[in-house]
Amino acid sequence: MRIRLLGGLEVTSAEGQPARFATRKSALLFAALVLAGRRGHRRERLAEGFWPGRGDAQSRNSLRQALADIRRWFPAAGDAAISIEGDQETLALTAGPDEADVWLFERKLAENGTADLAFAADLYRGDVLAGEVIPDGLDEWFGPYQIRYRQKALQLVERLSLALPKPDSANEAACERLAERLLASDPTAEPAHRALMRIHAARGHENAALRQLESCRALLKKHLGVEPEAQTQSLAVSLQARDGNRQAASTHDAAQPAQPVANPVRPHDQPSVAVMPFDNLGGADDEYFADGVVEEITAALSRVRDFFVIARQSAFTYKGRFVDVRDVGRELGVNYVVEGTVRRGGDRLRISVQLVDAETRTQLWSERYEGATEDVFEFQDRIAAQVAGAIHPAIRGAEIKLASRKPPTSQRAYDFVMRAYPNIWGRRKDTNDLAIELLKKAIAVDPAYGRAHALLAWCHASNAVFLWAENPESELEKAVAAVEAAGSIGDDPTALTAAGAALSMGGDQERAAAFIEKALALDPNNAWAWARRGWIAIYRGEAAYASQWFQRAMTLSPMDPFAFAVRLGMGYALAKAGSLSQAVAIAREVIAAHPDIITSYRYLAAWSAMEGDLETARWAAQKLMAAQPGFTIERFRLLPVFRNTPEWANQVVEGLKLAGLPER
Known part of the structure; x- marks a missing residue:
């Protein structure tokens, strides 16, 4: 090797x-x-x-x-x-x-x-x-x-x-070493805790196994604010049953399963599905179009309340790779996988789709759709309805509530939005600017296209909050104007989430929450909406509630390339709760994985200084200024996200000052 x-x-x-x-x-x-x-x-x-x-x-x-x-x-x-x-x-x-x-x-x-x-x-x-x-x-x-x-x-x-x-076998030693390596990088990795519990128990050390459980419980509470998973707690109960001595009996009550947190664990009897990236059989310029077809089918299936649907961002981590559906099922935790191909030529469109049982690799249903390009919206809804019916025959197409979604009046406007979509995720100013230009083109073609206006609002708000614009206030005004121009978007969870996120970053948490709650009422599988619900809780001064919403987002999109934003949200919630060392650890982790996420340095500088680690704080401040020379504490303090938490804002400002960042 x-x-x-x-x-x-x-x-x-x-x-x-x-x-x-x-x-x-x-x-x-x-x-x-x-x-x-x-x-x-x-x-x-x-x-x-x-x-x-x-x-x-x-x-x-x-x-x-x-x-x-x-x-x-x-x-x-x-x-x-x-x-x-x-x-x-x-x-x-x-x-x-x-x-x-x-x-x-x-x-x-x-x-x-x-x-x-x-x-x-x-x-x-x-x-x-x-x-x-x-x-x-x-x-x-x-x-x-x-x-x-x-x-x-x-x-x-x-x-x-x-x-x-x-x-005491060599295989057991290999398992123990792997569990320890996994816990060294992530102390909350429950499968590793369970593995060590089983190893201790196999050696006849039930007390050591139960101590491992308590360590797991304490770390989960400390880092994530949750109880162990049902599988961990079930293992603990079985270990207690094996340990008949008085000491184990006295700890039995403490190790009983705790009341579950209202979080994202899906019921085992709930059908779960991932829509994989479809193969584009047309020209390279049609790649975005094929991705858009998958986006819409995923969104439509997400609205089926009896389903658990993996978010598009996680499914798309498999794009461009040949993978076994059984591996997909295990990695994403789904029963079913939807695969397909898209070919667009001129004004003609052909979509082929199949539904596969992830465990047995059995094809359960397949269909081919051919027609004019403008038929794409009808095809997407039909595919979602037929997939749902094939998985869960008791669900009728009329119950999926797909037809209420009003498609754009222009295929060209839709194309512009699909081209913009991969660039809207708040990573860099240049991609955000590209998204704004594409969304403006979509609106020029179809002024009534609500989703384009809502996504434009999100991009302008990102310009403000990430301090990419010289005048953040102007960007927030543009964001609010775009939300108003979106008009009736009440049937589009993506548009509602984008609009709610923009309003939240502009400081209007009450109205933002109304948009997000409506999005989740329509689409309970919307990972982006759950993440924004967590950020709204933070901005409202309700950080204690934020972790469970961030966890829900991670469950729905376990392989999301943009999970850094959720991780930073978890860190923010911990920092506000006083767990600064855990918050700093998360910021460091995000920086190690994504050194281009500039806002991470902002958080690390403040949280490290607040904890008393000025060396780390000043290092982060230098990195921030190198990437964003125009940063000042005054510009940052004026952001509306601090409107409801002035005391916290003052603490952050003091931390940034200690880190050596310029005040004006």
Whole structure:
């Protein structure tokens, strides 16, 4: 095995020498090709993703230089164990199945023997590329892989702990090491706690197992404000039943299952479904259109109250990769997967869809839809209704309430909104500005398109709150005007959420809450709306309630590339509750994973100073000023999000002053 990505990046050449790539981009490009496997990547996507904003010719030249750097270590030859192959369109890494730890990890999981699982456990040394500095923008590329393999590791530690035949085996030691590694990076990883509880119990140490439970309970309460999952508590009860001595009996009452927090755990008998990215069989320019079809089908299914529907953002982490539906089912926790293809040619449209049982891989239903391009809205609603009916025959199409959604009057306006959608998530000023321009074009074509106005409001509010604009007040005025211009959006949960989020960032928490509650009444599976409900609780001065709403959002979108915003919300809630060390830990975690999220430095500077760690606070302040030279405490303090919490705002301001940030 010459390539290690789990826990860092280590590459060995054919001569057995450590490969030292000339640039970080070359090393990360190599990692991206390893993760893609034989499927590879399109050259165009690699050039744009790794060297954005340079123009096609320059980015392709940079790609060629990086490939030359890689091939310096792995030259092409007839018997080369590792090589880069491709044509004018695609690039792929060719290597033996045991050359990369991630490939070997996947294979051992699939082989499923206890020894195989133990082997995989020792392969997992940490997150993909842990400790590597990933430049701005590329965290979006690698983030889904980091989440995916961490989830596989959590599933692995559970499977292995349940499969151990006897105590004190080498397999047990591998399981214990994996559990400890997982807890070192995330003390709230319940599968790892459960694995250690089972190992202690197998060794006859029931008291140690119950102490592990109490440690788990305390850490969950401290970091997340929740009780252990039902599975953890059920294991605790079974351990208590085995321990018949007086000490165990005296602790029995303390370890009984606590009353569950009103949070996002879905009922086991509730059908659950993920709509995967559809394959685009048209031209490259139609990629956004295919994604838009999936977006609308997901939104329509989300409105079925008897279903649990995974958010689009998590499902789209699989985009561009061949995956087994059984793996999807396990990783996302769903029973069913919807797959499909989209082909648009001229004014004609063809959509093929199938519904698959994730566990058995059995195709339950399939259909093909053909018609004019403007029929797309009717097709999307029909697909959602038929998928729902196939999964749950008792649900009639009329009960899904899809037809009340009013489509835009212009297909061209819809296209502009779909192009804007991936750019609206508040990561960078340039992508936010691009979204604003596209949304303005949609409105110019269809002035009554409510969703376009609502998303425009969100983008203007983001300009203000992230201090991307010289005049935040003007941006907030534009946001409110856009909400008013949206008109009747009462049947569109996405538009309602965007409008509510914009109003919340503008300080009108009561009206914002009304929009969000209406969105959730229509679509109880809307992860974005649950996250915004958490932020509204914070801005209202009700931070104690925020954690459960953020947890609900994470449950609905467990692999969301934008989970950093929810994590920062959790940190904010902890900071306001006085748990500054936990809040600082979350801010550090977000910065390590997403160094381009500038607002994280703002939080880290304030919270570290408030905790008394001025060294960290000043480091964060320097990073903030380097990325945002125009930042001042005065501009920040004037943001309307502090309107309902003046005492807290004053504490934050004092922290920022101690961190050394300029007041004016």
